[in-house]
Amino acid sequence: MWTRRAFLRSSGLSVFGLTLGGVPGFLTRAAHAAPSGIQSKRPILVTIFQRGAMDGVMAVQPLADADLQQLRPGLLLPVGGENGLIDLDGRFGIHPRGSALASLYKQGKLAVVHGIGSPEKNRSHFDAQDYMESGTPGQKSTSSGWLNRAVGLTGHEHSAYQAVAMTSSMPRMLSGSVAALAVGNLEEFQVRAGAGADSLESLYAQATGGKTGQLLSKRGSEAFEATKVLSPQNIRSYQPANQAQYPNGNLGRGLRQVAQLIKTDVGLEVAFVEHNGWDTHVAQGTGQGTFGRLFQELSGSIAAFWQDLGPDLQQRVTLMTMTEFGRTVHQNGSNGTDHGRGSCMFVLGSNVKGGKVYGQVTSFSKDALEDGRDLPVSTDFRALFSNVATRHLHLPAQNDQLFPGWRGSPLTVV
Numbered sequence: 004m005w006t007r008r009a010f011l012r013s014s015g016l017s018v019f020g021l022t023l024g025g026v027p028g029f030l031t032r033a034a035h036a037a038p039s040g041i042q043s044k045r046p047i048l049v050t051i052f053q054r055g056a057m058d059g060v061m062a063v064q065p066l067a068d069a070d071l072q073q074l075r076p077g078l079l080l081p082v083g084g085e086n087g088l089i090d091l092d093g094r095f096g097i098h099p100r101g102s103a104l105a106s107l108y109k110q111g112k113l114a115v116v117h118g119i120g121s122p123e124k125n126r127s128h129f130d131a132q133d134y135m136e137s138g139t140p141g142q143k144s145t146s147s148g149w150l151n152r153a154v155g156l157t158g159h160e161h162s163a164y165q166a167v168a169m170t171s172s173m174p175r176m177l178s179g180s181v182a183a184l185a186v187g188n189l190e191e192f193q194v195r196a197g198a199g200a201d202s203l204e205s206l207y208a209q210a211t212g213g214k215t216g217q218l219l220s221k222r223g224s225e226a227f228e229a230t231k232v233l234s235p236q237n238i239r240s241y242q243p244a245n246q247a248q249y250p251n252g253n254l255g256r257g258l259r260q261v262a263q264l265i266k267t268d269v270g271l272e273v274a275f276v277e278h279n280g281w282d283t284h285v286a287q288g289t290g291q292g293t294f295g296r297l298f299q300e301l302s303g304s305i306a307a308f309w310q311d312l313g314p315d316l317q318q319r320v321t322l323m324t325m326t327e328f329g330r331t332v333h334q335n336g337s338n339g340t341d342h343g344r345g346s347c348m349f350v351l352g353s354n355v356k357g358g359k360v361y362g363q364v365t366s367f368s369k370d371a372l373e374d375g376r377d378l379p380v381s382t383d384f385r386a387l388f389s390n391v392a393t394r395h396l397h398l399p400a401q402n403d404q405l406f407p408g409w410r411g412s413p414l415t416v417v
Contacts (some may be wrong), residue, residue, distance in 0.1 A: 025319025055281030059346030100299035103306030136175035147179030162270030321352035
């Protein structure tokens, strides 16, 4: 049952699988009035949140460090071979299951930012994710997510598909005054109508502060052409281009469907996808195992998405990963790692200054580690997020609305 409470949650429009047939009347009217295709040519930012805290030291490991060998006797990766590090730049190597990412790095399309995280010292998954998604570390009162604020700062007339999360509920990052969609699976894409089709229009007006008419005009109404194109049958029969093969799993499916939205040209500018399971306290593995499986899925899904887009669409898209914090440098007694501080993130795009590892990772001596156990946070995540969002989405420079109260300098990756 579609309830007012569920609809208004997170100040966005959540879209789920529907057993009820049909599309609400106000959406149908918009679709009939829409020309085919928006042809916006606007830039698109795709974000992946690796929930659970990825071990950045295992993802991108220094090639030679005597202290690290002592700290990780059961987790240290060798250099070369089937289960060894892939050399990136003579200083760092990427996990052996990340060969697809290594290829993009060597093409100059992928950048790595190491030692990145929150300045707020917090090892709670819930709090750290909340701070990263709101963009205000240490401030629980922030009502919106930074990605929602970024969409609002574009100055563009909002379309119904401008901001989309491939999740069953609205993520904190896309919550806010700009309407966004949460679509668990495009194969089940129908908008729940509830007791009456046009009652959804009334609820939507409340959720968007009375902006329904504006949303359905011009580009907004054009976006509802997707109700015809994005049918379950079309979604299921979609064939990725350029022989791209997405891995099985939620991340591969999510990025595959983001590619479909981009190609359908419905006005998408911001997309959000999740990748869960990175809380590797036990039996983390080395070249194989839990971490290797997750990293291969991450690497393969990103590479397939990029290949599927092809050169023309790649010019419009930048992809950025993030994770709430890193993991302890010292392995624990269960051959895993515990909640730490700094991790690493990846940025992919045609305009990215790739082929480089950014950030400061100098030594793993006990004196160099935070609390004698963690990779220090040398780069505030807002330094990366602000650069990528501002440069790629063409936002106003030095705008305090994107990250309120932050006075740091952007890290120039784009």
